[in-house]
Each structure stands twice: as structure tokens, then as C-alpha cells.
Amino acid sequence: MSGGAIGMLIQRLRANLRLTARVFAASLAANLLGLASSFYTMLVLNRYVTHGVDSTLAALTVGVVLSIAFEHLFRHVRLGIAGRIGRAEHERLTTGAFGILMTARSGAGSAEGDAARREALRAPEQIDSALGSANLATLFDLPFALGFILVVALISWPLAAICLVFTLLAIAAGLLAQADMRAVGRDLAQAGADAQGLVTTAIVGRDAVALFGGAKPLLGDWQRAAKALRVVRERMSMRQGRAQSAAQSLQALQGVAVIATGAVLVVRGELDVGSLIGINLLVGRALAPFTRLAQIGESLAMARQAQVRLEQFARTAVEPTGGTSLPRYAGTLELRDLTFTPPGGVTPLLRRLNLSVPAGNILVLKGRNGSGKSTLIRLIAGLADPQEGAVLADGVDIRKFAPSWWRQQIGLLPQEPVFLNRTIRENLLLANPRLSEAELHAVLHRAGADRTVADCAQGLDTPLRNFGHELPTGHRRRLALARALAVGGRLILLDEPTDGLDSEGTATVYRTLIELARSGHTVIIASHDPRILQGASLVLDLDQPNGAVPNGAAMVRDPAGLVTP
Numbered sequence: 001m002s003g004g005a006i007g008m009l010i011q012r013l014r015a016n017l018r019l020t021a022r023v024f025a026a027s028l029a030a031n032l033l034g035l036a037s038s039f040y041t042m043l044v045l046n047r048y049v050t051h052g053v054d055s056t057l058a059a060l061t062v063g064v065v066l067s068i069a070f071e072h073l074f075r076h077v078r079l080g081i082a083g084r085i086g087r088a089e090h091e092r093l094t095t096g097a098f099g100i101l102m103t104a105r106s107g108a109g110s111a112e113g114d115a116a117r118r119e120a121l122r123a124p125e126q127i128d129s130a131l132g133s134a135n136l137a138t139l140f141d142l143p144f145a146l147g148f149i150l151v152v153a154l155i156s157w158p159l160a161a162i163c164l165v166f167t168l169l170a171i172a173a174g175l176l177a178q179a180d181m182r183a184v185g186r187d188l189a190q191a192g193a194d195a196q197g198l199v200t201t202a203i204v205g206r207d208a209v210a211l212f213g214g215a216k217p218l219l220g221d222w223q224r225a226a227k228a229l230r231v232v233r234e235r236m237s238m239r240q241g242r243a244q245s246a247a248q249s250l251q252a253l254q255g256v257a258v259i260a261t262g263a264v265l266v267v268r269g270e271l272d273v274g275s276l277i278g279i280n281l282l283v284g285r286a287l288a289p290f291t292r293l294a295q296i297g298e299s300l301a302m303a304r305q306a307q308v309r310l311e312q313f314a315r316t317a318v319e320p321t322g323g324t325s326l327p328r329y330a331g332t333l334e335l336r337d338l339t340f341t342p343p344g345g346v347t348p349l350l351r352r353l354n355l356s357v358p359a360g361n362i363l364v365l366k367g368r369n370g371s372g373k374s375t376l377i378r379l380i381a382g383l384a385d386p387q388e389g390a391v392l393a394d395g396v397d398i399r400k401f402a403p404s405w406w407r408q409q410i411g412l413l414p415q416e417p418v419f420l421n422r423t424i425r426e427n428l429l430l431a432n433p434r435l436s437e438a439e440l441h442a443v444l445h446r447a448g449a450d451r452t453v454a455d456c457a458q459g460l461d462t463p464l465r466n467f468g469h470e471l472p473t474g475h476r477r478r479l480a481l482a483r484a485l486a487v488g489g490r491l492i493l494l495d496e497p498t499d500g501l502d503s504e505g506t507a508t509v510y511r512t513l514i515e516l517a518r519s520g521h522t523v524i525i526a527s528h529d530p531r532i533l534q535g536a537s538l539v540l541d542l543d544q545p546n547g548a549v550p551n552g553a554a555m556v557r558d559p560a561g562l563v564t565p
């Protein structure tokens, strides 16, 4: 059985001493009743066999039925209490894991892949089900089962020895079954993940699959994956069945061995019939929790693996919760020897960038596809960290700022805007909860998104679905610009702001840029739009040798401001 999982279990029990004591008390009561009913059977049967009084047998039956009913009641109560033991820890793990997911630094940590993150988020469930009430109850029964063997030994040591041998056999069979199932469990997880991957491909890429001849090969892959999954599931099922059957056989064989040996002892006058029947009941009870050990061991081993995944995930670098802030951000920005290599890469994407952007300037980032424009915007927003160098705002390294404060100084329009699946109003107010209704409408107007909202059936209260992807691209980008402006930050970061916009939308963007420049905002735009390039006061060409304009000397194009279309 997994040592690490036992450690987790002990930790949970120690953290809930009162509940643990109550589970123990309920286990004690249930097992004492089990013991009592066996003893009662022994005593009353002996009397009935000796005297043949029917009322004695009736008393036996009623007494044992009552005892079983109370035992059932205590076991039921115990399950309820045991279920509460891990509740707080489960909540702590799920909340903690989701918190890490939300605040993970991009490009940092070992659990980078999507699959690893999903697995880590499922880990608390796996731990909880392994340490759940049913398994806990069985584990609490183990010491009492040993107690039953001791009681049998006091009456008849040869029968206790038989019971001990079968108990050891059950433990050995459990360990074997666990080892047998572990490898299949891994294959099952892999086969399930493969099949899920194909389902995701069919859903996310359904148009590409339909249009570009993907359907046939995908169906072939699916048939192979489904077959592999079925085969491995059958293997698992076989092994589980084998383990169950071994447990049943052990129980049956123990019964035969106890009755046969007991019969010899009865004939020799060393045991009475009532005791033999009572002992048979007791050894059955003693063996039962041990036959469930294989199943528990397997889920505890899985819980241990889940815990390891969770521990790895917990090492993911997350954003700091605190940090400094400035009384007022004037809007200057500086890149100092900024170097960034994407995770897993060897060549820096951005190498020793040096640049100074005075407050109120418009800097345009240009360069071929993949030259790092979006990445630079993310670095400035503090969404990724450079390996060397720094981004400075009003002379302060932005890593010193509390992320929540720095985000309030920035209005970011990403290249692929994503919204929360809430209403348009909620999305804007989450960006800036202080916005009044009038300011909300003003922001929508400046971004040219008022028509977008008017076109929606419920206006501002229209719920967005699929992260806003159900909106036409142009509408989505206008709303995203409105959200960027809603923040009210001094620094505006726009990634391809005219991409996917019609001429009216493009004109609105130009107008907004002029307004932003006039009101002293610092604007950084990744763009290929010639008009925007023309209107910029600074241009950083990421295609220049070494990836940057040397030594911060960005070209000054048109200091007079933007050109109106």
C-alpha cells in the first residue's frame, strides 16, 4: 500500500481529531455489536442444542436481528462522519489548485502543458475519493478484525491460526492484485487521454476537418483509439474480477477449513457446536476488511500519484500577491537590455532590447510574423517575465509592482480577445468596477462598440458565450478595445487594433489613437497598418539586426502626431 497516501491519511485524521474520535467510537460500537451477536449466537445455540427449548431459538433470532440492525445504524452514522473528515482539506486543495491556475506566470513552472494542468486540477478529486468515507471505514475496521482473531484464539487457537493464515493470504493476494492493476491503470489513463484528444480535435477543428479531408483519417484514428480503450478496459475489468473472485474463494475456503477443523474439535470434545458456529461468523467478519485491501490499495496508490502531480503543480511560479505602487504613474516606459527566450527555446526571441518611451508617445512595434511583437506586449503587461533585463515604468522595474496595481495602469487589447462568459456589462465592470453608467457608454462610443451593443438582443446585458467567440470578429475587437479603455490606465497596449475591422471600425481606431495621444496617454501598438506606422512618434522594428533598434534609438517618424484618415 502506498506509504505517501497513508501519510496523507494520517495528516487528515490528525487535523480532524474530534471527527476521527467519533469515527473510532462508531467503529467500536459497530464491531462490538458484531462481536456480541456472534457470542450471543454461541451461548443461545449451546442452550438450544442442550435443552431444545424453541423460545430460546426465537430469542436468538430476535436478539441477533436487533444487533445487526444497530450495527448497520452505527456503520451508516460512521460513513457520514468519515465523509466530513477530508472536507476542509479537499476545499483547500481545490481552491489552491484553481488559484495557481489563475495566477501562474506564463512560461514558468513544470506543469506547463494543458494536459498537465487539467490532471493537476483533477488530483484533489482522486485524493478525495481514495480517502473517502467507504475506504476510511474499512481501514478503521482493520484493528477490530485483528481483535476478532484474538478473541477466536482465546476460544480455540487452531481455528484462530487458520483465520490468521487466510488473513495473510488475503493481504498477499491484495498486494499482487494491486501490482497487477497498476500497470493496466496507467494504460487505461493513457488510452482515455488519447481518445479525449481526438474528441477535442473533432470539436475544435470541425470546420478544418470537414473542409480539408481530415474526416477519414480522424475516423480511423478514433476507431483505433476506441478499440485500444476497449481492450485495456477489458483487461482492467478482468483483473478486478480476478481480484474479487480470489477474495470470494479465500472466504469460502476459510469457511471450509474452519468448519472441517472445528468439526474434528467438536467430535474430540474440545469445542461445542455453538462456539463453532459463532467462531465461523467471527472469522468471516475478520477476513472481510482484508479482502477489500487490494481495491483500497489501488486507489491509495492513485491518490499518491495525484498528490505528486499536485505538488509539482504547486511549484509553478505564480504572480506575487503584494508589491509596491506609485502614487501616480506618469506614463514613461523603458526597456533595458530586455531579453526573452520562449520556454523550451534556445535562441532569444527578443535580445537585449533598449528603448525609452517618454510619456504621451505612440510607439509602434513592427516586424515580420513571429518576430515577437505580441510577446513584447505581454512582457510590458507583466504577463511574462524576461530572462534578462527589465521593463521599467517611471524608472521602476515593473516586477516590483503589485500585479493588481500595474494592471490598473494598463489598457490591453490582445490580438485574440477573450471574454468571460458573462454579460457585456459585467465584462466591462470587472475591468473597472468604478465606471458609472455614463462612462460605460462613453467608453463603448470611443471604441466604436455602441453599435455592437445595440445589435445585441439584450444590449449591455447580453450574455457572452464561448468566451466572446460567437460574436463577429470586428464586434469582438471593438468590445475588447472598449474593455481596454474602460480600465482607464495611462499605458495603452494594442495588438493589431485594426485587424479584422471594416473601414468604419478602422477610422474609429485612428480617432481613438489621436484622442489618447492628445490626452497624454502612452500608447504601444503592434501593427502593420501603414497609417498607424505613419502616425507613430516612435517605431521599434523587431526585424533589425540583433532584433532591436540599437541602443534605444528608435526612429522618430512623425512627432506631430497621428495622421487622420
Ligand SMILES: Nc1ncnc2c1ncn2[C@@H]1O[C@H](COP(=O)(O)OP(=O)(O)OP(=O)(O)O)[C@@H](O)[C@H]1O
Residues within 6 Å of the ligand: 106, 107, 342, 343, 349, 367, 368, 369, 370, 371, 372, 373, 374, 375, 376, 384, 415, 526
Ligand atoms: N510563452 C510562450 N511559450 C511558447 N512560445 C512562445 C511564448 N511566447 C512567445 N512564444 C513564441 O514566440 C514567437 C513569437 O510570437 P509572437 O506572437 O510574439 O510574434 P508576433 O510578432 O506577434 O507575430 P504575428 O505578427 O504573427 O502576430 C512565436 O513562435 C511564439 O510561439
